[in-house]
Amino acid sequence: MRVWLTEIGEPLPTGPSVRLLRTGLLARSLAASGHEVVWWASTFDHDGKRQIAWPPGFRQVESGLGIYLLAGSEYRKNMSLRRYIADIQLARSFKRESARFRKPDIVVTSMPSYFLASEAVSYGATHQLPVVVDVQDPWPEIFVDVVPRWAKPAVLAALAPDRRRVRALLHGATAITSMMETLLTWALARAGRERGSLDQVFHIGADYLPPTEATRVSANVRGIIDVSSGRFVVIYVGTFGRFTNPRVIVAAARVLNEQRQQDRYSFILAGDGPGLAAVRASASGMPNVHFPGRIAAHDLSAILSIGSVGVVPYPRGHQAVPNKVFTYLAAGLPLVASPEGELRAILEDARAGVTFEGEDHMSLADAISRLERHPDLATRMAAAAAVLFRDRFEASKIYDKFVHHIERVAMDGREA
Structure with missing residues (x-):
């Protein structure tokens, strides 16, 4: 045919x-x-x-x-x-x-x-x-x-x-x-x-991303991985645009840093788009917020392998089940997500993540902090994420x- x-x-x-x-x-x-x-x-x-x-x-x-x-x-x-x-x-x-x-x-x-x-x-x-x-x-x-x-x-x-x-x-x-x-x-x-x-x-x-050999990881990403060692790693992968914009993650990172928790977290925001410069500027003075840019599949695999959670930020009231959802689930990462409707129902049913109110950085900071303070909960959600991906996505x-x-x-x- x-x-x-x-x-x-x-x-x-x-x-x-x-x-x-x-x-x-x-x-x-x-x-x-x-x-x-x-x-x-x-x-x-x-x-x-x-x-x-x-x-x-x-x-x-x-x-x-x-x-x-x-x-x-x-x-x-x-x-x-x-x-x-x-x-x-x-x-x-x-x-x-x-x-x-x-x-x-x-x-x-x-x-x-x-x-x-x-x-x-x-x-x-x-x-x-x-x-x-x-x-x-x-x-x-x-x-x-x-x-x-x-x-x-x-x-x-x-x-x-x-x-x-x-x-x-x-x-x-x-x-x-x-x-x-x-x-x-x-x-x-x-x-x-x-x-x-x-x-x-x-x-x-999504497909499972194969493990990346250390020799294939770019110097930029290798440096980010090294400084993130031992920390709770919050990941965003995607476009820096109008609807999918990680500025709320930077605002949440600032809240957590101001609570003197800077050494406990690493935020890796990978991708490109018209909003990148503004988001990068908003992270000024926060060395634990990293921008590796638009990355190849082998670097993405390396970053996801050290992740603790993957964030899906959308405006309040927005409904979406975007590519990044499946990227995170394939890596066995619990989701911290704001979209309403279908995605929220999927996560709640599988217990594979937590939700926050769209564009509310305090709500996002609370969700991240909750999983960091309760590693057993994060581990259970990670296992549920892996099963959800294997069975459905x-x-x-x-x-x-x-x-x-x-x-x-x-x-x-x-x-x-």
């Missing part, structure tokens, strides 16, 4: 140190199952904010997996006019280039790039192919959340054409999938349809099921 994937914001399998996310894990699982996969992506690295070394066009990167790179324009901010324009340009490029390429049996297209997803659904309709829309963010509604209250009506009005586009593409999908129940419910409501048997949730999941199990689902959608589409 020939499968097209469209996703323009995730790391590509350009080398052994790249840690793949949802689409990459799905692509490899499809290829491993004997399918011929083409991943339509962008030459612009969304996370690194730079052009990758490969030129536009198709290249075979692994057995069964090829990547078709569309020329992507650069942008500095994830929510910006330049990104909006870049997404439109990529959708137009896909429409042009896909007409020249060998037709697939099924298309799996990812949102939030709803311009590209819209073109993928249109392609499926034109060629009478099934299309799965995999919803990862509630765009364009998410733009409304980042503007002041007084501006929301105007923004909603301006986004009316985009909302109609999303409604049409979701309505035209053969199947809708997502990484969490609340997002699937949102997508079905936008599509104006009831949930069918082909509309399913597949969590992001190991990538191989999730994406095997996802592959079987795509095969079913393709079969139903052919029969229809």
Whole structure:
């Protein structure tokens, strides 16, 4: 079976140190199952904010997996006019280039790039192919959340054409999938349809990270690991952005340090993004707060191996089950998390972590301090985290099921 994937914001399998996310894990699982996969992506690295070394066009990167790179324009901010324009340009490029390429049996297209997803659904309709829309963010509604209250009506009005586009593409999908129940419910409501048997949730999941040999650990990370020895290590891995921003962790660290507990804790905040400079500045004068930057998989494995807890900070009232959840669980780390809804229910049911109120640094400091002062509790939660990951969130199990689902959608589409 020939499968097209469209996703323009995730790391590509350009080398052994790249840690793949949802689409990459799905692509490899499809290829491993004997399918011929083409991943339509962008030459612009969304996370690194730079052009990758490969030129536009198709290249075979692994057995069964090829990547078709569309020329992507650069942008500095994830929510910006330049990104909006870049997404439109990529959708137009896909429409042009896909007409020249060998037709697939099924298309799996990812949102939030709803311009590209819209073109993928249109392609499926034109060629009478099934299309799965995999919803990862509630765009364009998410733009409304980042503007002041007084501006929301105007923004909603301006986004009316985009909302109609999303409604049409979701309505035209053969199947809708997502990484969490609340997002699937949102997508079905936008599509104006009831949930069918082909509309399913597949969590992001993760692979186990192999242990890193000491000789492969970078000097920067090795230094952080050395000074963190014997301490309670609080870890954050991810973007320094608007919604996922570890500034609350720095504020909690300052509270704990002011309680003369600086020698008991180490805070490692790994990642990059537009908010990094401000967060780093807020940690001035706190030598136990470390910023290793955007790190490769072997350095990430080394850092997680010394971790005590992993923090998942989101604004109050926000619901999410992001990549970092599975990264921490795979390493057997208890979570200290603020998202409400599905993630909170998962943690409480498995007893694999504690929660705090979003953006409340005192609540976060209390949660961290509680686990540090009760090592038996932290140990039990760590064991529960490992079991939770093994039973529910190991990538191989999730994406095997996802592959079987795509095969079913393709079969139903052919029969229809």
